[in-house]
Amino acid sequence: MSESHGKIAVLGSGSWGTTFAKVLADAGSEVVLWARRAEVADAVNDRHCNPDYLPGIDLPETLRATSDAVEAVHDADAVVLAVPSQTLRENLAGWQPLLPPDATLVSLAKGVELSTLKRMSEVVSEVADVPMSQVAVVSGPNLAREIAEGQPTATVVACTDHDRAVALQQASSTGYFRPYTNTDMIGIEVAGACKNVMALASGMASGLGYGDNTMSTLITRGIAETTRLGVALGAEAMTFAGLAGLGDLVATCTSPLSRNRSFGERLGLGESLAEAQAATHGQVAEGVKSCSSIRELAARTGVEMPITEVVHRVCHDGLAPEPAAAMLLGRDPKPE
Incomplete structure (x- = not known):
C-alpha cells in the first residue's frame, strides 16, 4: 500500500465491517465496501448510511459500496474480511479466485474455527493459499458503534510482516482511531x-x-x-x-x-x-x-x-x- 494507501476492499457490511470501512475512508484511503444485499450497497452509495447495522450514523461520501465482489476486490492492495468467524472459510473459498495475488488479507473476525481449531489467520492462509506473512488481523477494544460515532479508541494491527502491518496502520489512522502494530499474531x-x-x-x-x-x-x-x-x-x-x-x-x-x-x-x-x-x-x-x-x-x-x-x-x-x-x-x- 503506497503513500495514498491504494485501494482497500472491505468484504462484509455488518456493523464492524461498515465501521472499519468508515475508519479507512476517514483516514483518506480509497475504500469499496462489499454488501451481500444490493439494497445495503445502495443505501451506502445514495444516502451514505447503513440503517440495518449502524442506524443514525453518517458515512463518508468517499465510501463506495457494491454487491459485486469482483468489482470490490479488483486491483485492491488490501482485502479486509469482515464476516463471522464460523463462516469465514466458506465465504473466502468463494472469493479466493478473485483476490489480487499480493494483496494483504486482513481478518476482523474473532474466534477459533469449530471443525479444525484453527485461528482465523490460519484459515485465511490455508483457504487463500497465501503465506502467513500476507495475512493481518485487527483487534482491540473495537465496539463498533462507539468507533462509528468517532469516539477515541486504540487498536492493534498484527502481522508477521512488519511492513504490511505499518501500511495497514497508516491506512487506518484517524483522529479518533489509533492503531498500534504487533507481530504476535x-x-x-x-x-x-x-x-x-x-x-x-x-x-x-x-x-x-x-x-x-x-x-x-x-x-x-x-x-x-x-x-x-x-x-x-x-x-x-x-x-x-x-x-x-x-x-x-x-x-x-x-x-x-x-x-x-x-x-x-x-x-x-x-x-x-x-x-x-x-x-x-x-x-x-x-x-x-x-x-x-x-x-x-x-x-x-x-x-x-x-x-x-x-x-x-x-x-x-x-x-x-x-x-x-x-x-x-x-x-x-x-x-x-
Missing part, C-alpha cells in the same frame, strides 16, 4: 477469541445480579486463563496485558454494546439459548460457538480453563447459570 488472535467467552460469563454474572467485585474477578481470572492458553500455543505473555488482551476484554465484558455480554446477561436472567438468540435478532454471539473450540484447544494443549468450561456447559450441556457460578466458586483453593 497468536497472542492477538487467542485474546480476541477468548474475550467473547469471558464476556458471556460476565453477562451471566450480571443477569444473576452479581456486582462489580464479581465482574472484576471474572475479568482478572479470564485474562489469566486466556494467557495460559496463548503462551502454551506460542504467544508472548505481554500481549495479553495490551489493547488486544486486557483492553478488549474489559470493553467486551462490561459494555451493554457487547453482543456477547448482552447474550450472557439474557442467559443469566433465565432465558434459554433459543430465547436469547431470538431477542438478539437471530444473531448468535460469537462466544457461544467459540467456547466449544477454545475448550477443545485447551484440552489438546493441557491448559486448565475453568471459566471457558463452565460457559460451554451452560451454552451446550443445559447447565443453569446459577449452579455454574457455584461450580466456579467451589473449586479447590490455591495460590493466585
Whole structure:
C-alpha cells in the first residue's frame, strides 16, 4: 500500500465491517465496501448510511459500496474480511479466485474455527493459499458503534510482516482511531477469541445480579486463563496485558454494546439459548460457538480453563447459570 494507501476492499457490511470501512475512508484511503444485499450497497452509495447495522450514523461520501465482489476486490492492495468467524472459510473459498495475488488479507473476525481449531489467520492462509506473512488481523477494544460515532479508541494491527502491518496502520489512522502494530499474531488472535467467552460469563454474572467485585474477578481470572492458553500455543505473555488482551476484554465484558455480554446477561436472567438468540435478532454471539473450540484447544494443549468450561456447559450441556457460578466458586483453593 503506497503513500495514498491504494485501494482497500472491505468484504462484509455488518456493523464492524461498515465501521472499519468508515475508519479507512476517514483516514483518506480509497475504500469499496462489499454488501451481500444490493439494497445495503445502495443505501451506502445514495444516502451514505447503513440503517440495518449502524442506524443514525453518517458515512463518508468517499465510501463506495457494491454487491459485486469482483468489482470490490479488483486491483485492491488490501482485502479486509469482515464476516463471522464460523463462516469465514466458506465465504473466502468463494472469493479466493478473485483476490489480487499480493494483496494483504486482513481478518476482523474473532474466534477459533469449530471443525479444525484453527485461528482465523490460519484459515485465511490455508483457504487463500497465501503465506502467513500476507495475512493481518485487527483487534482491540473495537465496539463498533462507539468507533462509528468517532469516539477515541486504540487498536492493534498484527502481522508477521512488519511492513504490511505499518501500511495497514497508516491506512487506518484517524483522529479518533489509533492503531498500534504487533507481530504476535497468536497472542492477538487467542485474546480476541477468548474475550467473547469471558464476556458471556460476565453477562451471566450480571443477569444473576452479581456486582462489580464479581465482574472484576471474572475479568482478572479470564485474562489469566486466556494467557495460559496463548503462551502454551506460542504467544508472548505481554500481549495479553495490551489493547488486544486486557483492553478488549474489559470493553467486551462490561459494555451493554457487547453482543456477547448482552447474550450472557439474557442467559443469566433465565432465558434459554433459543430465547436469547431470538431477542438478539437471530444473531448468535460469537462466544457461544467459540467456547466449544477454545475448550477443545485447551484440552489438546493441557491448559486448565475453568471459566471457558463452565460457559460451554451452560451454552451446550443445559447447565443453569446459577449452579455454574457455584461450580466456579467451589473449586479447590490455591495460590493466585
